[in-house]
Amino acid sequence: MAAESTKRILYALRSIPPGRTASYGAIAEAAGIPKGARQVVRILNSMGRSENLPWWRVLRKDGSIALPEGGGFELQKALLESENVEVDRSGRVDRQRFGWDFSL
């Protein structure tokens, strides 16, 4: 039985539309856990696949891809670009243009 906070994180994750991105911290905040960024990390790491979560739309607070090269970086970049999100060579996305605002 998943905890309420976990359900809220899942809900927040699934509410990010294609072509938009959000930071681990912002998702946690939207789920009512101000300092729960690592919960988001943990959830993505463990149930990202099985639960069909849009894990590639989650970035660090500065808009960069957290995954290392050879460890998912390339795939995440490709998935974002397939949704028309621009990612520069260093793996950075412009939050002003592609960041999702959960208060909408």
Added chain:
DNA sequence: GCCATGGCTAGTA
């Protein structure tokens, strides 16, 4: 004990 964070400090140039 684990985890793909994030914020803050220390020590060097």
Added chain:
DNA sequence: GCCATGGCTAGTA
């Protein structure tokens, strides 16, 4: 570089 944060969807029996 350090450390608070917080829920546990891993693999075996």
